[in-house]
Amino acid sequence: MIHMIQEPCYSVPKKLCAFFAPDDIPHALLRDNASTLPAPLDDIMTNDLKWDDILLALRRYALVEVGEQTLAVHRLVQAVTRDRLPVDERSQWTEVAVAQIAKVFSDAGEPFEPWTWPTYSQYLPHAMAAVSHADKASNASVGTAFLFSGIGAYLRERAQFEESKPCLERSLAICEQVLGLDHPDTAISLNNLGYLLEAQGGLAGTQPYYERALAIRERVLGSDHPDTANSLNNLGYLQYSQGNLSRAKAYYERALTICCLRLGQGHYLTQIVQANLEALEAAE
Template identity: 30%
Template sequence: MSIFDKQGIPRWLLQQTNTSQLDFDDALTPLLSFSLVRTEIETQALTMHRLGSILALSAVFPSGDYSTWEQCRVLLPHLKEMVGYRIEDKEGLEKQADSASKAGWYLLLIGEYTAAEGMFRLSLDTREKVLGVEHPDTLTSVSNLGSVLERQGKYEEAEAMHRRALEGYEKVLGREHPRTLTSVYHLAFLFHQKRDYSAAVGLYQRAYDGYVKVLGVEHPTAIACFRHYESALQNREA
């Protein structure tokens, strides 16, 4: 079905002469149940519903963290096809953006930075159009794009993204929200990478104080932030 036009696909075109009606219906039933196709009863034709494919794949594509890498590897070729679909349905666009964001995170973690950047840009462009420039999910795409630009040594572009994310989170979520604090942390790490240790120390301090208040002193993120703070402080004083 995928090689034909998505609408008005004649049933007889799909059903081979040596395939019984029962076998054909059995093969068609799962596609109908998952809303991947629908029947045009009056014309005895079928329509392939790309939104169903998008929703199904978005639901199963994992977070991209290490434990899910094998599953991500298997699903990635299908997701690349899916994010290339041109759709206008708001729900479908949101799921496209979400899937692209997950795929981008996976690609970033395995070191495929150029491909990750493409996924994050797609996610950002879609979320800006569908959700608006200040929606928290849009700002997450901004932050993710900043992180992959940083990994590629594109520090000026990365700083612009991290600052945009931080300003947006502060406005929408407040200065002490965990997402805001993580954005501060990302900006601090960027300055650390640039060896601007004074700027890094101040931002690490702000992020750490916020993490302790919101998450607790023993939270892994608070501990990691403090270690980065100590490293930047030692380099500044060296």
């Protein structure tokens, strides 16, 4: 638990900012997701009068720039702030920084939707800084895995494959370490790596990731779960891309049966699988 006994109010954002990128730190990043902060920090950051006092105090620092919507903190100030924190408190602030960014990414939506890209782009430097500090502090948490996954997925969608891969690999490693080899979130990380390899054209290397994700989902979620159908569709598309039409059709048909049963004809996943199956049948 982070303690704030007899600390000046401006120490709250200064400590938190030490775990983000130094420039263009949105005020919203510090304030809008205050539910991730322990009491009484949430009240300090959301109270407009206290926030005005914080900004007034920060303006007295030569190495802190306070803008209308963002802050900038000199790298030296960040480094000194981190170094002066006890190890436990440094670890706690790292977790808070990761949670703040993770909440922003969660609220923004899926990175495969282009309308989410401005948010991901704005917060990407701060996300990279937060997970870097978490890794250095060995803070292997579900939140860190989620953030690595969000970063990697966004970079993949922007065709920045080389930058995406280590983030997705780190997400998978943390999920395996923290959640276990058979957890549904581990399956999501496997799928994300499979998507990346598929986007790069590495179809042969993609299959083990998709197959392992399918095995986890069948075992943990059930053979008729929508996530299982998603994995079946992925494997169907992979087989179709490799010219194995009969195997692709079997995957698609099973996926479509699950989707119609569990999601209905109007669901987007049902429609995707249906379209994939129709394209395959037209190619036969």
